[in-house]
Amino acid sequence: MADSLAEPEIQVQILSRPELLAPVRSMVNALAQDAGLDDISACHLVLAMDEALTNIIRHGYAGSPDGRIWIRLSQLADGPGLRVEIVDRARTVDPDQFRGRDLDEIRPGGLGMHLMRSLVDRLEHAPRPEGGMRVVLEKRPAHTTAGVA
Amino acid sequence: MQPSGPTLDIVKESVGSATVLSPKGDVDMARSPIMRKAIAEALKAGSAKVVLDLSGVPYMDSSGLATLVEALQNCRKAQIALSLCALTPRVRSILEIARLNTVFAIHESRDAAIAG
Numbered sequence: 001m002a003d004s005l006a007e008p009e010i011q012v013q014i015l016s017r018p019e020l021l022a023p024v025r026s027m028v029n030a031l032a033q034d035a036g037l038d039d040i041s042a043c044h045l046v047l048a049m050d051e052a053l054t055n056i057i058r059h060g061y062a063g064s065p066d067g068r069i070w071i072r073l074s075q076l077a078d079g080p081g082l083r084v085e086i087v088d089r090a091r092t093v094d095p096d097q098f099r100g101r102d103l104d105e106i107r108p109g110g111l112g113m114h115l116m117r118s119l120v121d122r123l124e125h126a127p128r129p130e131g132g133m134r135v136v137l138e139k140r141p142a143h144t145t146a147g148v149a
Numbered sequence: 150m151q152p153s154g155p156t157l158d159i160v161k162e163s164v165g166s167a168t169v170l171s172p173k174g175d176v177d178m179a180r181s182p183i184m185r186k187a188i189a190e191a192l193k194a195g196s197a198k199v200v201l202d203l204s205g206v207p208y209m210d211s212s213g214l215a216t217l218v219e220a221l222q223n224c225r226k227a228q229i230a231l232s233l234c235a236l237t238p239r240v241r242s243i244l245e246i247a248r249l250n251t252v253f254a255i256h257e258s259r260d261a262a263i264a265g
Contacts, residue, residue, distance in 0.1 A: 018179035019155050025175070025208070043208065043239045044246075050210050054178045111211040111247055118246050 009074045016057045016067035016090075021050055024071065028084065031073055036080025036141050044119040045139035049084050051112040052125070052135045060090025060133060081121075081140035089132040155179035159187045166197035167263050173205035176213035184213070188220045192227055199224060200262045204235035214247055221253065230254070234262035 010031070014020045025046050032042035053069065061067035072085040116123055122138035157180040160171040168191040172184055191199050199220070206213075217233070224231040234256040236244070244250045256262035 018177070021177055021179065022155075022175060025177075040239060040242050043242070047208075047210060047243060050177065054210065054212070057178070111214055115211055115243075115246060 009072055011070060011072045013068055013070050015065060016061040016069060016088075017065045018054075018057060021053055024053070025050060028071075028073065028082075032082045032139065035075045035082040037082065037139060038141060041139060041142050045082060045084065045137065048116045048119040048123070048137050048139070049086065051116045052086050052137065055093070055112060056086070056088045056090055056133065059093050060088055062091075076138060076140065079140065081138060084137045086135040086137075087128065087132060092127040092131065093133060155183070157183040159184065161187065161191070163196075164200075164263050167200055168194065168196040168198070169200045169202055169259065169263070171202040171205055175208040176206055176216070177208065177210045178212045181210075181212040181216045185216045185219065188216070189223075192220075192223055192229060196229060198230040198232070198263070200232045200234060200259065202234050202259050202262075203240055204237065204259075206240055207237055209240050209243055211247075214243070214249060217253065218249070232256055232262040232265060234259050 012024070012027070014024060028049060029042050029046050032045050033039070037045065049071075056069055057063070057067070067088065067090055070087045072087075074083050074085075075081070076083055116137070120137045120139045122136065124134075124136040126134055128134050156174075157176065158173040160173070162169045162171070170187055170191060172187075174180065176184055188199065188201075201217070201220075221231050232254045235258060236255065241250070244253070244255075254262075254265065256265055
């Protein structure tokens with residue numbers, strides 16, 4: 001079943017609407033488990049993706065419901081795990097703006113970037129030359145490390 | 150695609166001096182305002198204790214966590230006890246990663262939360 005993700009890649013396009021996050025989560029959760037992630041690891045990848053999408057909707061598109069977001073999913077080439085690439089055409093956001101708060105400071109908010117960093121094995125986020133942002137998230141099963149199946 | 154607006158069913162029960170709120174579903178960016186409103190209403194009602202039974206919550210994002218932290222702060226100001234109970238393994242792991250598992254009073258069961 002996991003091999004079904006190797007080729008071709010799966011790509012979906014959604015509009016920047018919070019109510020669309022739930023169906024995307026369901027799809028990615030199922031594909032993550034097909035790609036070899038256990039339930040908790042799949043949940044963590046889904047949450048990291050969700051936080052990235054929330055940032056795009058809230059900050060990149062500033063709440064506009066008609067922005068476009070592309071989500072591309074592929075199995076990792078060197079072992080079990082899933083790669084999620086998210087691309088948008090929103091305004092460029094400085095990733096350092098979302099550095100996150102000190103976890104010892106108990107207050108609402110500021111957790112999204114911390115969660116993204118903590119939940120996945122690889123996180124890249126950078127402005128695209130043509131505009132918008134590109135975020136890459138990779139998650140492997142809890143018992144593996146990069147490059148080791 | 151034009152999905153209907155987000156919904157989050159929240160069962161509200163009074164048990165002695167406690168108000169127990171039991172949301173059913175994901176608590177995410179679209180739904181956390183619904184939980185925030187339900188908690189605020191429980192605080193206004195003058196409960197001595199608010200218990201959030203999270204057994205029906207399979208998923209929570211940072212907006213849900215922020216709602217919980219805000220509720221805790223509001224309860225402390227009003228000198229109302231706030232407890233969480235019956236966390237699903239997924240939500241428990243998310244609280245742990247955010248290091249919030251040590252901030253909240255967390256009980257295994259609803260009965261323990263009401264009595265605690």
